[in-house]
Every structure is written in C-alpha cells, then in structure tokens.
Amino acid sequence: MPKIAACIKRMLTCFIFLQMSAAMGQVAKKQAAPPKAQITLYGQASFYADKFHGRKTASGDIFSHAKFTAACNSLPLGTWIQVTNLRNGKIIVVQTNDRLSPKSKRLIDLTKAAAKKLGFISAGLTRVKVIVLDQSLYKR
Secondary structure: OHHHHHHHHHHHHHHHHHHHHHHOOOOOOOOOOOOOOOOEEEEEEEEOOHHHOOOEOOOOOEOOOOOOEEEEOOOOOOOEEEEEEOOOOOEEEEEEEEOOOOOOOOOEEEOHHHHHHHOOOOOOOEEEEEEEOOHHHOOO
C-alpha cells in the first residue's frame, strides 16, 4: 500500500509541475530521435599471447594484459564494444585498439584481464556476441 501511495504522490507532483509549466509557457516540445541501427557481430574470441605485452598496438597505445581492450578487424579502432561470452552469459565492455592478423578467422582478440572476466582463460577460445555501443557515451 505505501508503494501505491508514493506512486500516486509522484504522479500528482508531475501533473502539478506540468500544469504550472504550461501556464507559464515553458513547456518545450521534444522530438524523438530516430532509433539508431545497432551493429551486432557473432564469432570466435581468443586472448593475446604474453609476447605482445608492452608492444605498440595499431592505435599507437602500449599493449597491456591488465587493460580492457581488444583487437578486431571488423570495426574501426577506438570503437567501444560490449562482448558477451555465449557459453556462460558473462558481459564486459572493451575498446578496440589493435588489429588481428589478416589470416585470422577470429572476430576479436582480448586482453587476459578481459578474458578472465569473461571466464574463458582455461578454454582459450569462446563464442561471443559483440555489440557496438553508442560512442558518445564513452570518452578515451
């Protein structure tokens, strides 16, 4: 019962505010932004070999296994992506800062920190879903 009363109180407060705003001519009309198409990719993920730690990436960053970054040939460098391990449902967010070998059939290569969070260090490989995130929400 208290939840219903609180909900009614919030609705009345909003209604009164809108009435007052309309009376003063301060109601701004919002235009809905058109929905953006979401890019989703599926494929195989692996993680970098230890020999790459400390080397330069394609973006010029120094590679570190402690960071949450990825190598990907399908997306522009600097793209923020959400990676879901399809075997266990674990999700992380990483930024692409490197490229894979042109011969590679994998979708992405992750750092060890990212692979550990996704839970596939012992397996070495896993199937993933990659969703490109709204880049305006992330700053480098």
